[in-house]
Amino acid sequence: MTATARPGAPAELITSVHAELHKLGTLPSLRWAAGLTWAATVLLALAAHRAAPAADPVATALRWTQAGFLVFGVLTATQEYESGGQIRATLLAVPRRFALAAAKATALIVAAAVLTLPTGTAYPISVALVGAGLGWLLRNALAAVATGLTLYLIACPVALSRWPAAANWLPDTALLDPGRGAAAAVLWPLALAVGASLSFRWRHA
Amino acid sequence: MIRIDRVSRPRILHEVSFEARPGRVTGFLGPNGAGKTSTVRILLGLDRASTGTATINSQPYAALPRPLTVVGALLDGSGAHRARTARAHLRWLAASNALPRARVGEVLETVGLTEAAGRRAGRFSLGMSRRLGLAAALLGDPPVLVLDEPFNGLDPAGILWMREFLSRCAAEGRTVLLSSHLLDFPVDDVVVINRGRVAAHGTLAEVQGDHGSLEDAFLALTGAASW
Numbered sequence: 140m141t142a143t144a145r146p147g148a149p150a151e152l153i154t155s156v157h158a159e160l161h162k163l164g165t166l167p168s169l170r171w172a173a174g175l176t177w178a179a180t181v182l183l184a185l186a187a188h189r190a191a192p193a194a195d196p197v198a199t200a201l202r203w204t205q206a207g208f209l210v211f212g213v214l215t216a217t218q219e220y221e222s223g224g225q226i227r228a229t230l231l232a233v234p235r236r237f238a239l240a241a242a243k244a245t246a247l248i249v250a251a252a253v254l255t256l257p258t259g260t261a262y263p264i265s266v267a268l269v270g271a272g273l274g275w276l277l278r279n280a281l282a283a284v285a286t287g288l289t290l291y292l293i294a295c296p297v298a299l300s301r302w303p304a305a306a307n308w309l310p311d312t313a314l315l316d317p318g319r320g321a322a323a324a325v326l327w328p329l330a331l332a333v334g335a336s337l338s339f340r341w342r343h344a
Numbered sequence: 345m346i347r348i349d350r351v352s353r354p355r356i357l358h359e360v361s362f363e364a365r366p367g368r369v370t371g372f373l374g375p376n377g378a379g380k381t382s383t384v385r386i387l388l389g390l391d392r393a394s395t396g397t398a399t400i401n402s403q404p405y406a407a408l409p410r411p412l413t414v415v416g417a418l419l420d421g422s423g424a425h426r427a428r429t430a431r432a433h434l435r436w437l438a439a440s441n442a443l444p445r446a447r448v449g450e451v452l453e454t455v456g457l458t459e460a461a462g463r464r465a466g467r468f469s470l471g472m473s474r475r476l477g478l479a480a481a482l483l484g485d486p487p488v489l490v491l492d493e494p495f496n497g498l499d500p501a502g503i504l505w506m507r508e509f510l511s512r513c514a515a516e517g518r519t520v521l522l523s524s525h526l527l528d529f530p531v532d533d534v535v536v537i538n539r540g541r542v543a544a545h546g547t548l549a550e551v552q553g554d555h556g557s558l559e560d561a562f563l564a565l566t567g568a569a570s571w
Contacts, residue, residue, distance in 0.1 A: 147409070158440035165432035166425065218425055223465060227390060228423030228433075228480060231415075232440040234389045234406040 155233050155242030163250050176207025197258050208263040209287040212270025217280040240336040262313050265324040272331025351396035356382050362535045362545045364521040369514045371531035372523040379540040380523035384492045412441040416481030418491040422473035426466025451479040470497035491522040527558050538566040
């Protein structure tokens with residue numbers, strides 16, 4: 140990583156993060172994704188609380204609305220590859236690709252943290268990061284959302300029912316059992332971030 | 345100063361070398377598919393050369409601190425997401441290189457987009473998109489400009505404006521490198537590329553040589569005169 144060796148790298152990271160946050164804040168599709176996810180989570184949590192006051196209503200709601208956080212994460216990445224060629228403007232402004240990847244990850248964590256603050260859990264941040272990793276690898280919103288939904292809504296439940304011992308390593312265990320699934324909720328996005336950064340570094344823009 | 349030194353990419357570029365100097369407009373000319381865009385993308389760090397080096401003020405693009413203050417680049421398309429307003433696009437670009445926010449209004453004024461600043465980039469005409477791309481290139485008031493086919497999509501008034509603008513930039517001492525498949529603009533130096541190789545390189549007078557005009561020289565050098 141040449142970026143970390145440069146003098147002034149922290150200042151550079153801060154300006155890049157600032158720019159990335161500005162990008163996230165001025166894209167209508169991201170505002171919609173955030174707003175709808177938030178509204179759906181609140182409504183479902185209220186309904187869940189009425190139906191079963193004993194269970195954690197937010198966790199119940201998030202079982203469904205985590206898809207919204209996934210979409211949010213995907214869009215933060217794939218906006219760069221939509222028509223207009225923004226990725227080139229991005230790379231011309233911040234040409235050091237690992238530094239750019241770090242800035243993007245930091246900006247997404249900040250945005251997702253603000254978004255999930257009311258839920259009292261960090262789990263949706265993990266889902267958003269997995270979405271962003273898939274978005275960077277696939278460069279296509281539809282493909283990335285489809286892959287992410289398959290992972291969270293089909294592959295994980297199937298894997299859990301066949302091999303209950305695998306729960307420790309599934310990315311969604313942390314939603315219902317934070318103590319048991321925390322490591323996986325960190326490792327999945329981390330592995331995807333490393334893979335996406337490497338592919339971003341070596342592929343042409 | 346831009347220096348391209350024996351840059352190669354398999355089947356696309358073969359040992360391409362040339363320089364573009366400050367205070368001069370360097371025309372990078374060649375037929376479509378000759379390797380102009382590939383060379384420009386390598387210069388800007390968007391693609392990699394398999395061998396050779398491309399530097400700006402002796403540094404590869406990726407090593408430039410706050411690159412927008414050194415190089416302004418105009419590529420195909422505006423570079424703005426279609427759902428973002430022109431102003432928002434320029435603001436994040438300014439933020440990324442720690443440029444003062446006031447620059448956004450200034451460059452919008454320069455390219456004549458002040459009225460359209462609040463419109464989404466996706467609603468822009470082709471000519472307006474090029475202007476927005478140019479506004480982005482000018483944000484950091486860079487001493488070097490690299491423009492890939494800057495006349496594409498411009499109406500006659502836009503072409504005239506762009507020609508005068510580029511001449512003025514060179515007169516201010518900037519290095520201006522522009523690629524084009526057209527020859528109808530004022531240049532000081534000329535690089536002719538054909539099938540991935542530099543066919544001629546020098547001042548306008550040197551490249552014209554005995555051919556009479558730049559058009560004749562271009563056609564002779566690129567073998568396009570057969571029809």
